[in-house]
Amino acid sequence: MATATQELRPPTPAGSSPTRTRRRVPVVMLVGLLVVLAAELSLRALAGRLPEPVGWKQRDLGLVVERMEAVARSGRSVDVAFLGSSAATFAFEPDELADETGLRGFVAGMPGASVTSLDLWAREMVVPLLRPRMVVIALTSREMNANAEPQRRFREGYLDSPERRRLLGTETAGDRLRRIASEHSAVIRYRSYLRRPAAFVKNFVDPTKLEGPIEYGPNGEPRWARADAPYSIPVMEPWRHGDLTDFDVTEEAPSLDRLIRFLRTEGIEVVLVELPVVESLYVGYHPRGAADLRAFRTALAERADMQDVPLVGAPTLEPIETWFVDDIHLNRAGAARFTRWLARRLPTPS
Numbered sequence: 001m002a003t004a005t006q007e008l009r010p011p012t013p014a015g016s017s018p019t020r021t022r023r024r025v026p027v028v029m030l031v032g033l034l035v036v037l038a039a040e041l042s043l044r045a046l047a048g049r050l051p052e053p054v055g056w057k058q059r060d061l062g063l064v065v066e067r068m069e070a071v072a073r074s075g076r077s078v079d080v081a082f083l084g085s086s087a088a089t090f091a092f093e094p095d096e097l098a099d100e101t102g103l104r105g106f107v108a109g110m111p112g113a114s115v116t117s118l119d120l121w122a123r124e125m126v127v128p129l130l131r132p133r134m135v136v137i138a139l140t141s142r143e144m145n146a147n148a149e150p151q152r153r154f155r156e157g158y159l160d161s162p163e164r165r166r167l168l169g170t171e172t173a174g175d176r177l178r179r180i181a182s183e184h185s186a187v188i189r190y191r192s193y194l195r196r197p198a199a200f201v202k203n204f205v206d207p208t209k210l211e212g213p214i215e216y217g218p219n220g221e222p223r224w225a226r227a228d229a230p231y232s233i234p235v236m237e238p239w240r241h242g243d244l245t246d247f248d249v250t251e252e253a254p255s256l257d258r259l260i261r262f263l264r265t266e267g268i269e270v271v272l273v274e275l276p277v278v279e280s281l282y283v284g285y286h287p288r289g290a291a292d293l294r295a296f297r298t299a300l301a302e303r304a305d306m307q308d309v310p311l312v313g314a315p316t317l318e319p320i321e322t323w324f325v326d327d328i329h330l331n332r333a334g335a336a337r338f339t340r341w342l343a344r345r346l347p348t349p350s
Contacts, residue, residue, distance in 0.1 A: 058112065058161075087139075092107050100344065105219060114146070115253075119262070122262065127262075137270065
């Protein structure tokens with residue numbers, strides 16, 4: 001006769017038993033291990049065709065920092081550092097500066113930055129690594145807009161980059177563990193690509209599409225196919241509802257003041273430069289059109305006057321098809337021409 005305990009025990013599902021369940025656990029673990037091993041071997045085999053992760057939320061920053069670190073290790077002096085967003089990155093050719101003036105230049109670009117981000121970038125990376133005699137702060141109105149979501153996201157990504165924390169001596173235990181693990185495991189090292197499998201598969205045949213420019217010259221100048229691409233007109237709406245949303249310079253202007261004061265405190269000469277754009281089209285991307293562009297130029301002039309630094313206005317470069325990639329980025333021919341033009345207007349660093 002069955003006991004009460006036996007009568008209340010739930011029936012064992014058909015085809016199942018505790019023994020079989022225990023047997024399935026090692027099988028699942030083994031399958032998982034084989035999947036990870038396959039991914040590890042595959043990524044190691046493909047590593048030569050993947051852009052190497054650099055520990056920054058935006059890959060370009062890591063590549064520029066690598067070039068600046070190489071300059072610091074070499075002991076070479078930098079006479080002029082060009083500071084700005086991607087518009088500045090594409091606007092200068094250090095070899096042209098050297099040919100015109102004999103000065104050594106470095107393009108310390110921070111693609112996607114606002115002036116607030118450039119202030120951080122200069123204090124934390126550019127000045128400690130390059131120790132330049134002069135900094136050219138080269139801007140378009142985009143970098144002076146405090147209300148743009150893309151600029152805000154970029155700043156947050158910069159602040160949250162593990163490599164930034166390592167360089168500043170604020171690396172966490174988790175950062176160190178992931179860095180050490182990535183040195184031994186391709187799965188850990190390339191995990192950012194695995195989080196985007198669709199983009200990874202789609203763009204694998206062209207690695208430049210995964211992370212943007214993947215090559216920079218020894219002086220920070222970009223070497224990327226886009227710099228030689230034909231002129232194309234960007235779509236207006238992403239600008240109007242993104243980078244130039246609710247255009248307002250009042251919050252970024254104090255950041256520019258702080259940046260200039262910091263550089264001068266470090267004994268570095270400062271020159272403000274307005275970068276050339278295709279103004280006939282670019283002005284229309286601002287919510288209030290020409291009024292916003294005037295507000296930007298007024299803010300630059302006021303900073304130059306209050307801080308007693310030179311301000312160089314933008315030249316007109318035409319025809320635009322010859323000198324521009326899009327409405328704010330110069331092509332390599334345009335960068336060479338603009339660098340030569342500006343070199344003749346720069347004061348000699350003391």
